[in-house]
Every structure is written in structure tokens, then in C-alpha cells.
Amino acid sequence: MSRGLLIVLEGGEGAGKGSVLSAIAEWLQAQGIEPLCTRAPGGTPEGQVIRSALVQSGADWEPTAELLLMMADRAQHVGRLIRPALAAGRIVLCDRFVGSTIAYQGGGRGLSSSVILDLQKIAAAEVTADLTILLDVPPAIGLKRSLKRLAEQNSSEDLFERLDLSFHERVRASFLAQAADDPKHWAVVDASRVIAEVIADVQTRLAGLLGKRSAA
Structure with missing residues (x-):
């Protein structure tokens, strides 16, 4: 049995x-493929505890503590799931991975990218994404979307939405630099468009990857 594929979706707040x-x-399921869908942080029961501690309103973590909690989630996420x-041999669809750690804790919080990558090697060993799709949206647009969603869901997971626009600009710059x-x-997709266009674009990118895999 061949190794599966890890497909990661990255992007700032409100990227979709x-x-x-x-x-x-759903598109993969229509082709007879049952993907594993997960997210970081919070993809495991233990990770959900970490997520709740990290992103609840009022949380005030030191940047290094925030990074170490993210990496604790990653070790559990990678090892158990x-x-x-x-x-x-499964296809894994993951909402955020190390790209977000580099962008948020590195670009946004100002922590060393080399330290982040060293910790990533410990937490995830050889597991890397086969394709990372960056849903790119200007932070002013993304934050407006995200705050609207949080209000509609009555969610208190607003840790990053509470930060100023300059933080989110640094996060976006880091994502684009990684891509x-x-x-x-990495593939960059304009996520400021209507969602149907974004989805169609992502499907095209994935179809190309799956086609290469089938031909191999």
C-alpha cells in the first residue's frame, strides 16, 4: 500500500x-475517496483541550508558551491521527499545519523560525505536507468575515481576531514568503473571491496532484 497524501489548507483569519x-x-467522496478531515490545533481529544486553553477569549499566553502548546498539539495530532x-494510504485534509506556526508564532509573534522548525522536527518527525494550499485574503477583509462568523456562532474563540491589523499583515507576509x-x-489561491470560485480553483490544484499520483 502506498503512502497517503497530506493536503494542508493555510491562511489568515476569515480565509474560508x-x-x-x-x-x-465532498468532491473527493464523489470520486470514491474517503478523506480524513482534521484541524490544528484540536484534531485529537487531547488537542481539543489545548485548543480550548489557547484560543478562548481572555487567554493571554506568552509567545513561547503559545508555541510550545501548539507543538504539543502537533506531536499528539501527528502521532495519533x-x-x-x-x-x-489515506488522503488527509488538514486545516492548518506548520505553515501557520511559522506565520503566527514566527511572523506574527516574532519568534525564531529556526526554533519553530527545530520543534517541528521533534513533534512531527518526517511528516510533511504533499501540498499546502494558501487561501490568501487581505487581512481587513478576512477579519471582517471572521468576526461575523464568530458572532453568528456565538463563539469565544477570538484570540487572534483581538490582535491589531499589523499582526495579521505580518502573518500574511509570512505565508506568502513561505509559498x-x-x-x-505550495499553491496560492485568491480567497477574496466568491467561495464557489475559490473551491473550483482548489479542486483544479488537487486534481493535478492526484493525476500525478495515479500516473506514478
Whole structure:
């Protein structure tokens, strides 16, 4: 059995990752493929505890503590969920992975990218994304969307939405820099468009990857 594929959706607040991931999962299911859908942080029961502690309104973590909690979630997520699924040949669709850690805790919080990557090696070992799709949206647009969604859901997960616009601009710059540095494994999709256009674009990118895999 061949190794599965890890497909990661990245992006700032309000980029539409959750909606796109759901649509892509349905698209794969229509082709007879049952993907594993997950998110970080919070993809495991233990990770959900970490997520709740991290993002609830009023949380005030030191940047280094925030990073270490993210990596604790990653070690559990990869070890208990992602690595076994890949070993079983499954396609994993993940909402956020190390790209977000580099963008948020690195670009946004100002922590060292080299330290983040060293911790990633410990937490995830050899597990890397086969394709990372960056849903790129200007922060002013994304934050407006995200705050609207949180209000509609009566959600208190507003840790990052409470931060100023300059933080989110740094996050976006980091995402775009990561994509530019590794165009083989990253694809940038304009997420400021209507959701149907974004989904169609992502499907095209995935179809190309799946086609290459079938031909291999």
C-alpha cells in the first residue's frame, strides 16, 4: 500500500479554510475517496483541550508558551491521527499545519523560525505536507468575515481576531514568503473571491496532484 497524501489548507483569519475543506472532502467522496478531515490545533481529544486553553477569549499566553502548546498539539495530532492515516494510504485534509506556526508564532509573534522548525522536527518527525494550499485574503477583509462568523456562532474563540491589523499583515507576509520559497509544494489561491470560485480553483490544484499520483 502506498503512502497517503497530506493536503494542508493555510491562511489568515476569515480565509474560508473550513468551508473549502468541507467542499473538497465532498468532491473527493464523489470520486470514491474517503478523506480524513482534521484541524490544528484540536484534531485529537487531547488537542481539543489545548485548543480550548489557547484560543478562548481572555487567554493571554506568552509567545513561547503559545508555541510550545501548539507543538504539543502537533506531536499528539501527528502521532495519533495523521501518521497512521498516511501509513494506511489515506488522503488527509488538514486545516492548518506548520505553515501557520511559522506565520503566527514566527511572523506574527516574532519568534525564531529556526526554533519553530527545530520543534517541528521533534513533534512531527518526517511528516510533511504533499501540498499546502494558501487561501490568501487581505487581512481587513478576512477579519471582517471572521468576526461575523464568530458572532453568528456565538463563539469565544477570538484570540487572534483581538490582535491589531499589523499582526495579521505580518502573518500574511509570512505565508506568502513561505509559498514563494517552496512553489513545488505550495499553491496560492485568491480567497477574496466568491467561495464557489475559490473551491473550483482548489479542486483544479488537487486534481493535478492526484493525476500525478495515479500516473506514478
